[in-house]
Amino acid sequence: MKAQFNKNCTICGVEFVAKQHRRILCDDEACRYAHAKARNPRARFEAHLKTKYGLSLERYDEILAEQGGVCLICRKAPVGKRRNERLSVDHNHETGKVRGILCHQCNAGLGWFRDDPKLLRSAAEYLEKPPTT
Secondary structure, three states, rough: OOOOEOOOOOOOEEEEEEOOOOOOOHHHHHHHHHHHHHHHHHHHHHHHHHHEEEEOHHHHHHHHHOOOOOOOOOOOOOOOOOOOOOOOOEEEOOOEEEEEEHHHHHHHHHHHHOOHHHHHHHHHHHOOOOOOO
């Protein structure tokens, strides 16, 4: 007799009997669909946009097209469709309102400067006229 394993479905949590130890899903078709969707990068990105920013994938694409398909700060185009290659949604951390779509470096840079325009201007002045040493 083959070994059987009591497992819990990683999607719904229901206990089921598996004939293979590596099996992670029950027999429910909805769980299989949810698991397949979660493994799809585009579907994952779409869910991320919706839950974090309230944006549909279509609206993200519209905003990106409105700004010419490039980062609003450095004007570079995305290099790919993977997480760190596509452009990021920039938003106001206090209001949650989307400001635009930026490359990862520019978006992170704003974060490092705490989204403070005075601090960013001060940094720009420093770069343009560094103190003599």
